[in-house]
Amino acid sequence: MELNLKGKRVLITGASQGIGEGLALAFAREGCDLRIVARSAEKLLAVAERVKAEYGVRADILAIDMALPGAVPQVAEFGDGIDILVNNAGSIPGGNLWDVDESQWRAGWELKVFGYINLTRMLYPMMKARGSGVILNNIGNGGENFDFNYIAGTTGNAALMAFTRALGGQSLADGVRVIGVNPGPVDTDRINKVLKGRAERVLGDASRFTELLEAYPLGRAATVEEIAELFVFLASSKSAYTSGTIVTVDGGITSRRSIG
Template sequence: MDMELTGRRVLVTGASQGIGEGLAKAFAAEGCHLALVARSADKLEALAAGLRAAHGVRVDVLALDMTQAGAVEEIMAFAGDADVLVNNAGAIPGGNLWDVDAQAWRKGWELKVFGYIDLTRALYPRMKARGGGVILNNIGNGGQNPDFNYIAGSTGNAALMAFTCALGGRSLEDGIRVVGVNPGPVATERIAKVLKSHAARLLGDEARSGELMAGYPLGRAATVAEVADLFVYLASPRSSYTSGTIVTVDGGITSRRSVA
């Protein structure tokens, strides 16, 4: 199916690894030109070279710590003409209210929560002036599943869900679609670390993390491609009536709740 994205300019933050890397590959395969932002210059350059060779698309990279003062302005100078923004940078630390102190909590939110909000605030008016655009927020199903042991992340993700729905509820009036995606566990290095931590806490041995994985739907996490392909569809004109909502891709984890 042609996603009608050829030649579109896509800005992806946190693009050097994990889901961000998968997003870059998926959009490049659709013929999109990419603007990729992440901390690691080496990883970005290697990824960009591979995508240019494989797909013949333009790939520009910006190595940047998005928590630094002036970062949003640098990104706007770099890719303020983007047709699609994918907010993806950041990971909020796990732990309960006392594990995550005030400094760690603020640091995690600075990149993921406020990073998403600040970049959206900057880019939205330019999209409006050009006649439209798409803003996609990679959030996470923790916002739908409040977790005592992921309190900073659950709270931050819930805030981003509300932000996405509040903005996207009226953004079509400006020709802009705003949509959130809530992945559950995804097969990345990060989920491997999380599972080891959970296994150590729950089972007394991080080496037993595979036992926790077996409890996921289909006995596995989602693949990066399964998540990235959803973003591509949501960014495309084929999803032109989708805005102000959250799409959860977690194999049904969020819907497993029971009253008994």
């Protein structure tokens, strides 16, 4: 399928590893020029060199901690003129209301929740003035499955879902599409770390974390590619009527509800 993305300029935050790295590779395969952001210059350089070598696309990097004061305006300046924004940077700590103290809660939200909101606020007007653009928010299915033991994350994700729907419900009038994606568990270092911690608590042995995968659909987490390719499609002209909605990709976990 021709997605008509060749030459599009894409800004991806949190692009040095995991889903972010997968997003960079997926957009590069379609011939997009990349601007990738993360804290680690070394990891970003590795991603940039890979996409240049494999796909021949341009990949500019900005190594910055987006949680620091003044960082988001620098990222917005780096993203001037882009066609597609992918908000992906952020990790909100797990735990219940008493496990996650105020400073941890605020730090997690500063990067993911306010990071998404503020970068969108700065780049949306440029897209509006041009009459075209796509903003994709990588959120997470915790926003639909309220979790006592992931209270800061489930609340933050729910807020980003509301933000995406509220903005995307009107944005097509400006020629801009705003869409959210809610992945469930994805096969990354982060999910493996989470599962190892859970296995240690529940099974008494972190090395048994693979046993916890048996409860997931198909007995596994999603692959990074399965998530990244959806973002690419949603960014393309083949999805031109999609805005103000959330697409959940979790193998049916969110839909496993019953009245019995």
